[in-house]
Amino acid sequence: MKTPAAIQSFLYNRRSLNRRPRTIRWYEKNLNRFAAFYPNRLPTNPEAIEEFLARAVPDEKDETRHGYYRTLKALYRFTCKRHRSLNPMDLLDPPMRRKKVRPTLSSQEMNQLLQAPILRDRAALSLFIDNGARVGEVASLRKQNIFEDYIKVNGKSGEREIPISEETRRLLLSLASSNRTTDHVFIGQRGPLTTSGIYRLVQKYMRKANISGPKLGPHRIRHAFGKHYIKNGGDTRSLQKIMGHANITTTEIYVGLASEEIIAKHHQFTPLRSTHAAAQESFFDKDKAVKEAEEILAQKEANHGS
Template sequence: MSAPSSSFQWISTFLEAQAAELGAATNTQLAYGRDLRDFVDWLERKNSDLAGADREMIESYLVWCDAQGLAKSTRARRLSAIKQVFRFAFEEGWRGDNPAIQIKGPGRENRLPKTLDVPEVDRLLDAARSAGRTPLERLRNTCLMELLYATGMRVSELVGLPVSAARGDPRMLLVLGKGGKERMVPLSPPARTALADWLVARDEEEDSRRRNGHAASRFLFPSHGKSGHLTRHRFYLLIKEIAVAAGVSPAKVTPHTLRHAFATHLLANGADLRSIQTLLGHADLATTEIYTHVLDERLSELVHEHHPLSKPDRNG
């Protein structure tokens, strides 16, 4: 196969192959596309392109990224995209070499994920019950929060749930995760109750819309926007509003911190890592193991805060 005539055609063909052959998620493709376009723009300023770039140029680009103050994780992600596009180009015969193959990345910062303790989650769930301008919104918001904490779903998985997955008072939900992989997640009794209440209200609203000539939505959380369902961005803003109402710092609360709370609370109560890995949809157990460090750090904090031997003013 002959090489495309421009670097941007290289990127387009590479991303199409990622989607077709590996089932790369849309967000992954968008991230690769942004990173590679930044690299190509840099190459153009150096009067080069993907066809002519060599190892020295790639390393110079990474030095430039560092000088711009980009985080280690961002630089590591950009190098990963560059490595993959050059590997693809080599395999397709567009280049006779792979200039990125021996370049080592900067590594990732060892930051533990932010999480929430049980009382904070309880306050968020309580606040969700009164968050919203109408009874319909309050039922929806309660259902969203209960499902998120009960299942540990990614926010994209949650807002994109089809309504068919929730029919029949299910004990489990079938979730479509990254790369098109499916998994089952169990529902807690409070989540099942919130789901049942929301379905009744949602269906009544959908029936009313159909009588007015609107098409029925296939999503559990319908929206009038282009996607047809509540967007990740809207839910992100919504959860911040609920945090304020709950008296929990909004800086600590995102859809992903509820996912982290789900995992750390399970681990603290005796769940094994393999089970948590399955529930979260992690491809690699090493990703799940980070929660053991979160738990260790939290236990250490509790000892320092509450153990009598940790108090500096104790009597000898």
């Protein structure tokens, strides 16, 4: 089967299944690279696929290579099922993904962001910090989707509900009531704010707060929310629901982000500490130690005298 034909058939299938346009564009971009590498027949041996994964992606791009792997896995699963043929991807292991330290924010930095003087900007920043919402979810928020303790948003997997605090709800309602021209909550001079507009807004306040490092933007606040939620005692299952992760393994990343705090809590609460302290107290009881020392010295003197 020709590679372009296989890819086209796969993309038609994804569209018929109502996959999100962004996901289909991601598939298409990755598969166009694969088609340029193998423009004629679709490879049926794992070695050819391995060669593409090895040569088409720079060594330092772990996530990019893993993205190509996932895309090809979906393509071959569909194609081989349709044509009842053996799937060469079954013989390949996924590329290793080296763990990277994701930049987040400290409590002090998040507090600085909440000092934004403009109501609209403070409401957006509060929403990001309150529940780690995605930038697209914030941009598309409508007035009618603000409820007493949650909001309804259109996420990557469709409509979902995200809890909000009372403080965030008050800011959102104040902002919504100040605008009567559209049902969008976040608007600018030319209409509803786009995702890129909100992205620039967040970057502006991060720079004002002297927050440095890579990935200045809403996603960094999202990572910070996940980290601090776990740090403050939250569990991964509820965090998964709040953040809209399809897979719990994505959520478990935030347990790793809070590792420093977990280590500190371990040092504070390990049972060995209390057990060791009790043992030391028993072993080094001052009065008992002095008495035993005096008895030993007295015995030595008696032996020496005799």
